[in-house]
Amino acid sequence: MFSIGISFSTPTQAANPDALWQIVSQQCVPNSEKNGDPKPCAMVDRERGFIILKDIVGAAQYLLIPTTRLSGIESRELLQADAPNYWRYAWEQRHRVGDALGRPLESSQVGLEINSASARSQLQLHIHIDCMRADLPQLLSVHRRDPLGKWMPLMLDGHVYSVMRLSGDALQTQDPFKLAAARTAHAATAMGAQSLLLTGGRFENGDEGFYLINMPVNFDKGEHGSAEVLLDHGCAIAK
Template sequence: MPTATQGIYPPAPCTAVVDAEHPSRGYAVFKDRAGRYQYLVLPLARITGIESPKLLRPDAPNYLADAWLARMYTEAALGRPVPREDIALVVNSAHGRSQNQLHIHVDCVKPSVREALQHALPHLTRTWNMLPMRLPDAHGRRYIARWVEGKRLTINPFAALAGHLGDKDQMQWHSLVVAGARRVDGTPGFILLSTRAEADATPENHKNNGNSDNLHDRSCAIARPDPKK
């Protein structure tokens, strides 16, 4: 991001740069090469990934809250507002990501994933628990999940997950998903999800490598008026 901190606009190759004068908390929005509607949010600061202790500091920027606001770029690409239930943010595990710089995927969820989460929603609380069903991704992986109430993301999901894992596990093995949601009574909020990579996962054996981007639908069919287009 050579122009990201220089105040040059347009900040190519980025779509946007926010708070460039404060790299310790600023971030860039970048159009992902995958799909027409997926964007990435990347901190300007050097942060390796989900396992970075920097994300757990009390004064850490809430990059996932920033990424939720950045869904407007997906909406702009679609040319229409998108219901919160149709959007999810994904951070992959250290073993399932493509680069060692924190990047948050912003895109539409698969219709089948949204349906599964709507069925699970009445059972979710503010405590992490295993989902009763496997999510309909490419491999039917198991996820833990919890509910977060609010129109905006006011908690730090990285800290929420790390607090649940405690000393029994390590963040590097986990993905983190923030899916927009709305309860039956109309209360807006988010579903936090995480799946754990298997130590012996390889591309050949198709075991869980902690990549959750397959919950996304890069065609964004759920939000398009004519899915055939």
């Protein structure tokens, strides 16, 4: 129903591309308002405008979904000055992954991810919250000395993407959507061709912070704009 697996299908190919929005608008929010019960969601935050939903894919994968209609990463509302920072809200909910697995996880073991417009199956913005692929923390550690706030080349799986190192308090003032929009002169007009992943990391000086990865669409190079491939819905990293 609302499974969002690793898929390169377009929204028109989904059995019901509005499934997530229907769950949010017709079930979770009304149930929360009328009965104080968020089901089938795990949480409804009406004040800040998002819900948390357990995905049926994986033992510990959750989704953050806005309670307003937003199609996805390309939604222009996300770049407005007063836009909610859904990434900060999602990072606050990362404990749910460890809770579902019965053990706490390091920040580097958890990732937040959003797919490009061409690599998603739903027409409602949603951020995946799940385990990182087991090899990623070590691979990203080579960037622990990168300049803060600067996009740097990231060699990964035979492709060249971009990574930005962020301080531990970055989400208090910075929004990954806006950082991606400023990556190049034309990025803001092509947000639908971007895919983003945010994960934690420990830097050379011992400080904790974040790595933000941008994986744009480039079909000629076999790059489908799905940073979800950097997550592991089986959570091998926790075993």
